[in-house]
Amino acid sequence: MNRFEIITGDLTTVSTQAIVNAANNTLLGGGGVDGAIHRAAGPELLEECRTLGGCPTGQAKLTRGYQLPAQYVIHTVGPIWQGGEANEEQLLHQAYLSCLQLAVEHGIKTVAFPSISTGAYHFPVNRAAEIAVSTILDFLKTDDTLEQVLLVCHDERTAIVYHIALDQYPNKR
Ligand code: AR6
Numbered sequence: 001m002n003r004f005e006i007i008t009g010d011l012t013t014v015s016t017q018a019i020v021n022a023a024n025n026t027l028l029g030g031g032g033v034d035g036a037i038h039r040a041a042g043p044e045l046l047e048e049c050r051t052l053g054g055c056p057t058g059q060a061k062l063t064r065g066y067q068l069p070a071q072y073v074i075h076t077v078g079p080i081w082q083g084g085e086a087n088e089e090q091l092l093h094q095a096y097l098s099c100l101q102l103a104v105e106h107g108i109k110t111v112a113f114p115s116i117s118t119g120a121y122h123f124p125v126n127r128a129a130e131i132a133v134s135t136i137l138d139f140l141k142t143d144d145t146l147e148q149v150l151l152v153c154h155d156e157r158t159a160i161v162y163h164i165a166l167d168q169y170p171n172k173r
Contacts, residue, residue, distance in 0.1 A: 003140050004133075004149045006166060008159045011152045012040035015069040016110040018062075020099050022117065023075045025054050027061065033114045033154070042067040049075070058094035060102045072108060074099045078117030081124065089131060092117055096135040104145055112150040115158050125158055129165035137169055 011019050011033055021037050024030050027049045029038045038045055048063045052075075055061050060076040076099050079091035095116055103111045113132065117123035136149050153159035 003147065004136055004151070004166075006151045006153065006159055006162045008153050008156055010036070010154070011112060011114050012036050012068060014112045014150065014152055016112040016148065016150060017070065018072040018074050018103055018106075018108045018111045019065070019068065019070040020060075020111065020113045020116070021073050021075045022114050022119070022121075023055065023077055025057065025077055027052050027055050027075050027077075030120070032119045037068070037073060040068050041065060041073065045073065058091040058098060060095070060098035062102055062106060070112070072106070074102055074111070076116065078121055078123065081117065081122040088117075088123060089127065092123060092128060092131050093135050096132055097139065100136065100139045100143070100146070100149075104143055107145075109146060110148040110150075111146065112152050115151070115153055115162070118158065125161045126165070129158075129162045130168070133162065133165040133169050 023034050044066045052061050055077050057077045057079055060074050063073050065071050065073050076095045078095045079088040118125045118128045
């Protein structure tokens with residue numbers, strides 16, 4: 001079985017041990033996948049998020065999953081695309097890496113990501129996919145505790161771009 005898979009669907013229905021939230025610096029909810037996660041988890045998630053004091057871009061924080069099938073939510077903050085000269089690529093890499101490191105620290109074996117930063121934050125999907133795929137696959141080479149990492153695309157068009165990035169790894173970084 002491949003430890004990394006790209007699927008199409010709704011992240012809030014995925015029953016990996018943890019799902020990743022593409023949040024904002026406040027961690028107090030928003031639209032997109034963040035809004036969907038908060039709706040599905042119920043109000044206790046926001047209560048716990050209020051205790052966290054926000055999250056810097058590129059870092060990650062863990063909460064319980066409440067009414068979600070997932071036991072945990074790993075909240076991260078991807079960069080807002082500003083044209084490519086504001087360290088966006090490194091920050092997106094750092095966001096994926098922080099989530100993977102936090103998962104391993106907590107003994108989490110299965111984790112599912114959304115396509116971080118490619119919605120409201122307008123990061124170009126093809127470059128974001130290359131960064132996501134290479135960060136996850138490079139990490140899995142160094143770690144033998146994570147059993148499954150999913151990249152859950154909400155639409156087929158995004159999934160195709162991620163599949164192309166996977167086909168091109170490791171030749172394109
Ligand atoms: N399951 C999987 N993917 C989803 C779902 C879902 N239920 N819903 C949306 N997506 P975005 P960002 C996809 O905007 O760009 C929020 O307001 C979506 O199609 O959710 O990191 C936060 O509070 C897109 O491909 O996240 C922040 O303010 C991807 O998830 C801001 O948006 C990411 O889109 C973060 O922006």
